[in-house]
Amino acid sequence: MSGPSTYEPKSGFTKWMDERLPIIRFGADLMDFPTPKNLNYWWTFGGILAVCLVIQIVTGIVLAMHYVANTQMAFASVERIMRDVDFGWLIRNIHANGASMFFLAVYIHMFRGMYYGSYKNPREVIWILGVVIYFLMMATAFMGYVLPWGQMSFHGSAVITNLIGAIPLVGEPVKTYLMGGPAIGDATLNRFFSLHYLLPFVIAGIVVLHIWALHVPGNNNPTGVSVKDVKKDTVPFHPYYTVKDGFAIIVFLILFALFVFYFPNALGHADNSIEANPLQTPAHIVPEWYLLPFYAILRAITFDIGPIEAKLLGVIAMFGAIGILFVLPWLDTSKVRSMRYRPFARSIFVVFVFACVGLGFCGANDPDKLVFKTQADQLALTYNNTNGQPQREIFDDYAAAKSKLDSLPPTAGAAIEIQSTGFKWLWLSQILGAYYFLYFLVLLPLLGVIEKPKPRPASIADSVRKKHGSAPAAAVAAE
Amino acid sequence: MSEHGSKAATTTGVPAGETRRDFIHIAAATVAAGGVAAVAWPFVQQLAPAADTRALSAADVDVSKVPLGSEIRVLIGGQPFFIRHRTPAEIASAKAGDTAQLRDPATDDSRLVKGADGNLNPAILVTSGTCTHLGCVPVGPAQGSVGEFGGWYCPCHGSHYDTSGRIRKGPAPKNLAIPKYEYSSPSMIKISL
Numbered sequence: 121m122s123g124p125s126t127y128e129p130k131s132g133f134t135k136w137m138d139e140r141l142p143i144i145r146f147g148a149d150l151m152d153f154p155t156p157k158n159l160n161y162w163w164t165f166g167g168i169l170a171v172c173l174v175i176q177i178v179t180g181i182v183l184a185m186h187y188v189a190n191t192q193m194a195f196a197s198v199e200r201i202m203r204d205v206d207f208g209w210l211i212r213n214i215h216a217n218g219a220s221m222f223f224l225a226v227y228i229h230m231f232r233g234m235y236y237g238s239y240k241n242p243r244e245v246i247w248i249l250g251v252v253i254y255f256l257m258m259a260t261a262f263m264g265y266v267l268p269w270g271q272m273s274f275h276g277s278a279v280i281t282n283l284i285g286a287i288p289l290v291g292e293p294v295k296t297y298l299m300g301g302p303a304i305g306d307a308t309l310n311r312f313f314s315l316h317y318l319l320p321f322v323i324a325g326i327v328v329l330h331i332w333a334l335h336v337p338g339n340n341n342p343t344g345v346s347v348k349d350v351k352k353d354t355v356p357f358h359p360y361y362t363v364k365d366g367f368a369i370i371v372f373l374i375l376f377a378l379f380v381f382y383f384p385n386a387l388g389h390a391d392n393s394i395e396a397n398p399l400q401t402p403a404h405i406v407p408e409w410y411l412l413p414f415y416a417i418l419r420a421i422t423f424d425i426g427p428i429e430a431k432l433l434g435v436i437a438m439f440g441a442i443g444i445l446f447v448l449p450w451l452d453t454s455k456v457r458s459m460r461y462r463p464f465a466r467s468i469f470v471v472f473v474f475a476c477v478g479l480g481f482c483g484a485n486d487p488d489k490l491v492f493k494t495q496a497d498q499l500a501l502t503y504n505n506t507n508g509q510p511q512r513e514i515f516d517d518y519a520a521a522k523s524k525l526d527s528l529p530p531t532a533g534a535a536i537e538i539q540s541t542g543f544k545w546l547w548l549s550q551i552l553g554a555y556y557f558l559y560f561l562v563l564l565p566l567l568g569v570i571e572k573p574k575p576r577p578a579s580i581a582d583s584v585r586k587k588h589g590s591a592p593a594a595a596v597a598a599e
Numbered sequence: 600m601s602e603h604g605s606k607a608a609t610t611t612g613v614p615a616g617e618t619r620r621d622f623i624h625i626a627a628a629t630v631a632a633g634g635v636a637a638v639a640w641p642f643v644q645q646l647a648p649a650a651d652t653r654a655l656s657a658a659d660v661d662v663s664k665v666p667l668g669s670e671i672r673v674l675i676g677g678q679p680f681f682i683r684h685r686t687p688a689e690i691a692s693a694k695a696g697d698t699a700q701l702r703d704p705a706t707d708d709s710r711l712v713k714g715a716d717g718n719l720n721p722a723i724l725v726t727s728g729t730c731t732h733l734g735c736v737p738v739g740p741a742q743g744s745v746g747e748f749g750g751w752y753c754p755c756h757g758s759h760y761d762t763s764g765r766i767r768k769g770p771a772p773k774n775l776a777i778p779k780y781e782y783s784s785p786s787m788i789k790i791s792l
Binding site: 178182185186200203204205206207208210211 | 640650651
């Protein structure tokens with residue numbers, strides 16, 4: 121796509137350098153890279169993500185200078201960063217909120233790729249590398265969340281490591297290797313700190329491959345139509361997209377700063393301000409918001425299928441929900457890349473986005489609580505009858521329930537409670553979780569065969585001309 | 600549609616050329632430089648001693664507990680200090696040194712601090728415990744070596760200090776430094792970094 125290099129070294133030094141290490145040529149070619157002229161703002165999230173990674177690495181290196189990976193000192197060392205280290209509060213707030221911003225950007229980036237079919241031939245490897253990055257991001261974020269050694273850090277990591285223990289045969293040994301002891305402790309904290317420091321650099325390495333793979337076929341674009349004429353369809357990356365990306369990055373950083381300076385704890389959890397106590401589990405364990413959809417899928421499986429228990433099935437569903445992204449390029453059978461020209465795929469995609477967000481809400485809520493009530497709350501009296509069978513009786517008023525309660529012998533263990541009837545979060549997560557898999561495994565493969573796409577523009581240049589109404593000459597006249 | 604820069608400049612009557620664009624470039628670069636500086640500042644400043652470290656930068660010492668003819672050594676923020684209870688003979692030797700040929704001239708009185716009553720207490724000498732040559736900690740009476748001038752001897756490169764902590768022989772360029780301290784009572788001193 122990029123064609124022969126157009127860089128010409130001018131000074132003596134650049135000529136000398138070009139014959140030895142053509143790094144200036146490399147940079148110049150990157151800046152000159154022919155980029156479709158019709159990219160919209162959804163395409164700026166790649167640059168935004170690069171900025172996020174740099175911010176996380178820089179702030180993380182600073183935090184590691186002050187942090188102590190020891191169960192006795194970790195929590196206090198984080199408090200010291202917040203109170204005593206000059207600007208420590210700022211740098212930690214940037215790092216903690218930066219993780220959320222990173223995931224926000226990566227989700228938009230992924231949804232963009234899914235909508236415009238950026239994972240399709242010939243860009244499958246770009247997509248797969250992206251999923252690898254996403255998976256590493258989740259691993260890094262999970263281990264990073266353990267480091268402050270708060271209640272949620274400790275018990276959240278206990279839940280995740282126990283999940284891994286549910287995998288047959290390898291689960292238990294892997295879990296032991298992960299924890300380095302019978303429970304989450306000093307050994308776990310030290311290896312998590314080590315890996316939390318390492319993985320971002322692994323991510324950076326895969327980002328290089330991701331961009332390399334991108335520069336082979338070049339960018340996809342909102343029409344999904346391949347570049348046909350480099351002269352007519354593309355513009356150089358610089359200055360056109362350096363400026364567009366730069367503007368988007370600034371807008372994104374404003375949102376970022378809003379969280380850092382005004383709502384630094386809005387995305388965190390209050391329980392993590394309490395030091396880890398292995399003897400007391402918080403009433404309601406939730407992961408960080410960006411992992412909630414997968415947590416909801418995990419908890420949605422409350423039933424056994426054949427010999428497979430619900431617990432293992434939940435783990436399979438959760439890892440499957442991530443793993444399925446790897447084969448997405450082959451699940452989507454449509455030859456048309458952009459959903460702009462796929463009316464039905466477009467609708468099921470919108471539902472898919474809502475399902476993902478909805479799963480996030482499911483993950484944040486107690487599965488047994490109600491999304492909405494189908495009828496008013498009722499008074500219920502529960503007791504054991506003379507045969508020891510549990511009974512439940514509904515009463516309209518309290519006095520009647522009370523008199524019945526008083527008439528029962530103490531051995532009945534009677535109690536009055538409020539009975540709510542409605543739609544459980546569990547059911548919503550089961551429906552949305554089912555749609556998540558339906559989308560990938562049934563709808564996308566099927567639609568490619570049965571859907572009749574709308575006509576696509578002949579070229580990128582064509583679509584741009586159509587969008588702006590007429591030829592450039594007329595536009596000048598109108599000014 | 601495709602008109603930018605110089606063309607726009609000519610239509611508004613500004614002389615053609617890149618002046619308008621140059622201005623935008625300079626303005627943008629200035630804002631970017633300001634932003635970079637504003638971000639760089641906290642990332643550099645975080646390297647400075649933290650508030651809890653700064654809070655540990657002073658210590659109170661009871662000088663009445665120092666045995667005559669010996670010294671105690673205290674660490675403040677990891678830095679060593681000597682508090683020496685000098686014998687009358689050592690004080691006399693320090694006074695005698697005032698007129699000697701000194702590398703870093705200073706009188707013994709100038710190396711003491713006045714108490715609350717306004718008088719010097721020549722029996723108590725407080726100095727830094729860091730040799731001015733390369734930062735070793737000199738040995739003194741408690742370690743069994745006081746050097747040729749009765750004060751301290753630095754075993755690293757052979758610097759000899761007298762009973763006022765002044766450099767008399769060896770490679771060190773300066774006298775042992777006198778820390779910032781004050782008498783909070785006749786027997787208590789507060790040393791701060």
